[in-house]
Amino acid sequence: MELLQLQYFIEVARVEHVTEAARSLHVTQSSLSKTIQRLEEDLGVPLFDRIGRKLRLNEFGSSFLRRAERALFELEQGKQEIRNLSSPEHGTLELAVTAASTLPNILREFRKKRPHIQFHVQMLTTQEMVTLLHRGEVDFCLSSPPIQGDDIECQIVFNDPILVAVPKGHRLADRSSISLIELRDECFVGVKRGYGTRDLVDAVCKSVGFVPRYVYEGDEPARLSTLVEAEIGIAFMPSTARNSREHVTYLQVEDHELVREIALIWHKSRYISRAALEFREVVLDYFGAISKQTI
Secondary structure, three states, X not given: OOHHHHXXXXXXXXXXXXXXXXXXXXXXXXXXXXXXXXHHHHHOOOOEEEEOOXXXXXXXXXXXXXXXXXXXXXXXXXXXXXXXXXXXXXXXXXXXXXXXXXXXXXXXXXXXXXXXXXXXXXXXXXXXXXXXXXXXXXXXXXXXXXXXXXXXXXXXXXXXXEEEEEEOOOOOOOOOEEOHHHHXXXXXXXXXXXXXXXXXXXXXXXXXXXXXXXXXXXXXXXHHHHHHHOOXXXXXXXXXXXXXXXXEEEEEEOOOOOEEEEEEEEEOOOOOOHHHHHHHHHHHHHHHHHHHHHO
8 A cells, every 4th residue: 555545545535526636636537546446456445436427435435534644644743743853943834714813913923933934824714724623734723713623622812802893984983882783784794604703793693683784795804994994884893803994983792792712723633843832822922911901
């Protein structure tokens, strides 16, 4: 059994389609099919049920996939550890976020300590983050909501109140607070479903009797204040995403505790480099400081 066979098998198992897997792996379909066939011959059982051009993992394939992913996971951790031991002052932190508003400040502080460490940051939905966490493909995640799992460590670092952002000149702009039910006829701008803050807000609004009407749904939370300022709609925004735009007013929610939990999350078995450990300390110090400011 070859390492390449495991890599090809895992990709085919994830997409359950030879053409898509071949495109992702940058190999020909015939080469990929032959590799999977040799693996099945080595194991003595079929790993997929063939349905036209689609493949579906069968009982054997599902069982073998867990083992194969674990084997490649451990090999990748070994490579990470060797890279860190051989060059501890260099490398790349793999980060994923659903709560991105605080990340620039955190990265700025970390870069002061480790100027030669690079970053690769992905803005993800909660489900996308869960997938990468289970695969062990990220060092740390900043997520709202928190993510639980047998192989996941989750540490709540901040309770972040969600505010209502309205443009100057709006009928509510002279208020300091608002009840949710007063917002039922408003137009909103927000992120797409699947992001923690959006899902939390929608659930709480539904509990008081209305569903927010979105005129804009995107995947860039930082753009929302610009849209509010342009009077496209109002927005639910975490306090950590509040900025000093002159033409936006932020209101507190009166009648419901609308707070998102921000968590630092990592895979229990992923190798954590010294640089990654220092990043975690920067995160904890940062949220510890802003927690004291809000008391």
